[in-house]
Amino acid sequence: MLKLLFIGDIVGKPGREIAEERVQRLRRELGIDFVVANGENAAAGSGITGSIARSLLEAGVDAITLGDHVWDQRGWENEIGELDRVCRPANLPASCPGWDHVLIESRGFKVAVFTVLGRTYMNLKAECPFLCADRMVERLKGQADAILCEVHAEATSEKQALGWHLDGRVTAVLGTHTHVPTADACVLPKGTAFLCDVGMTGPYASVLGREVAPVVSRFMDGMPRRFEVATGDVRLSAALVEIDPSMARATRCELVTVRP
Ligand SMILES: [Fe+2]
Numbered sequence: 385m386l387k388l389l390f391i392g393d394i395v396g397k398p399g400r401e402i403a404e405e406r407v408q409r410l411r412r413e414l415g416i417d418f419v420v421a422n423g424e425n426a427a428a429g430s431g432i433t434g435s436i437a438r439s440l441l442e443a444g445v446d447a448i449t450l451g452d453h454v455w456d457q458r459g460w461e462n463e464i465g466e467l468d469r470v471c472r473p474a475n476l477p478a479s480c481p482g483w484d485h486v487l488i489e490s491r492g493f494k495v496a497v498f499t500v501l502g503r504t505y506m507n508l509k510a511e512c513p514f515l516c517a518d519r520m521v522e523r524l525k526g527q528a529d530a531i532l533c534e535v536h537a538e539a540t541s542e543k544q545a546l547g548w549h550l551d552g553r554v555t556a557v558l559g560t561h562t563h564v565p566t567a568d569a570c571v572l573p574k575g576t577a578f579l580c581d582v583g584m585t586g587p588y589a590s591v592l593g594r595e596v597a598p599v600v601s602r603f604m605d606g607m608p609r610r611f612e613v614a615t616g617d618v619r620l621s622a623a624l625v626e627i628d629p630s631m632a633r634a635t636r637c638e639l640v641t642v643r644p
Pocket residue numbers: 393424425451561562563
């Protein structure tokens with residue numbers, strides 16, 4: 385069996401620190417072959433930079449995915465193309481820079497990773513995630529033994545629908561973006577691991593990773609404020625997917641929570 389660990393949205397320095405400190409130990413202790421991490425909030429809670437991406441890769445992450453915060457850091461659009469183990473959401477316009485998937489390999493087994501953005505309650509110029517995923521699966525199935533589709537979306541319904549849509553055609557459909565882990569990890573009937581949201585890797589004594597007080601005040605009076613990344617109750621949240629390499633099917637999917 386092969387094991388893939390998907391680390392949910394890394395938020396700011398607290399998220400980077402726990403991810404970088406623990407990734408090699410998790411690889412050893414859990415016998416992980418592949419580590420994928422969403423880094424869309426890695427730089428001060430918004431976006432990512434080249435040096436942060438390189439640091440995560442050096443710490444033992446094999447591939448980094450992104451989400452709606454992909455372009456939040458100035459200059460990243462000029463750097464993303466140099467990093468072939470980093471991909472931006474595949475359903476952004478084709479003219480956007482960056483790779484639309486990453487191929488990773490362990491023990492002679494290749495996994496292709498790509499992300500689609502949802503469109504319900506999301507505000508990006510993204511094409512239909514279902515049609516994009518269909519196209520990516522057709523393109524990648526000859527290049528990889530297994531495919532992981534990350535669905536970076538707000539609505540649980542859209543994520544579940546994509547999970548069923550891809551069941552049996554990819555090895556895992558894993559949700560990100562809400563920063564709140566869900567209790568629905570499963571393997572769908574045709575062998576696709578599914579989880580609505582992996583949750584974030586960052587401070588849980590927070591509102592989605594940010595300091596509580598300014599967010600509460602913003603909800604109450606609507607005035608703009610700085611939302612600093614919080615510091616308390618840091619956790620790494622991930623999905624652990626076990627893959628039967630002979631069929632490229634998932635045999636197990638579970639949520640993993642790591643505390644310092
Ligand atoms: Fe996020």
